[in-house]
Amino acid sequence: MNNLNPARAAEAMLRALGGESVSLLFPVATGTPDLADELGLVAAAVEEVAVAPVVVRALVPDNGHARRELLFAASAIRAQVDARSAATAEALFQSAVGVLHQGRLLRIVSVTPELFAGEAYLYRVLAVE
């Protein structure tokens, strides 16, 4: 079986389940030669990158803080990995400041790939407010 088929099937499934678009926030490299960013003196700029399809599931809140499980299609993440020259999908998520969903900024806690024949077809991301 072509390894791309599970990824396509996952993407189709997410769309069928009403997959929406969320924004991953990435810091913009300042390139500042001084230390202002390391001292917290400058507000870091971020860029929003829309990713779809994504299914967002609400989890039991933790101490009043919202928790969400986001299911990302591997094909969409693969495109971002290539676009941002990330080493891996996990590295891509780790480099993100967070996820913007319905006006809420969620911090990424964990990333778990769902694998078929050694290839990821889905990424399960736990994010908290």
Add this chain to the structure above:
Amino acid sequence: MQYAKDTFYLALRERLATINPERTISLNGKTRPAVLVVENELPSAALPLPNAFHLHWGAVRTVQPARRPLMALECVIRYAAAGSGEAVLDRGRTLAALDVELLQMCAPPRAAKLDRSVAPPAALGTMIFWNTPEFTDPEMPLISAGNVGRTARLSIFFFPEVDLA
């Protein structure tokens, strides 16, 4: 107090760059010495980073009451060693190297307090000084399975920039 924090962090950063120029991290598109203040960084799933020193600020207390008292600020330094290769058998040796580097960074235990928010940095007329770090037992795992980590604690002594009475 912020000047004391900035001065201590930058002292460690500059010393690490001399002690081990290869001990670096890449964060937010910038390669820099592997020491950072967690509260100054963007919250990210990338933190904590292996083989890097993470500074956390703790409690503040008055050591010697006065119109301009001597203050103490606790600093907790967390770091974890990620071994090399798949077997990661050298985690212990890497942790020992990090321990030594931390001791080297903390010597001499003083630095001139500077206002780094302006350019060029302005001398504030006093020194900050600190005690020798106290190391805790190694923790496994501190960051993730396969890493061996440790926490070091020290107190930074300084005079505030304003009179309090």
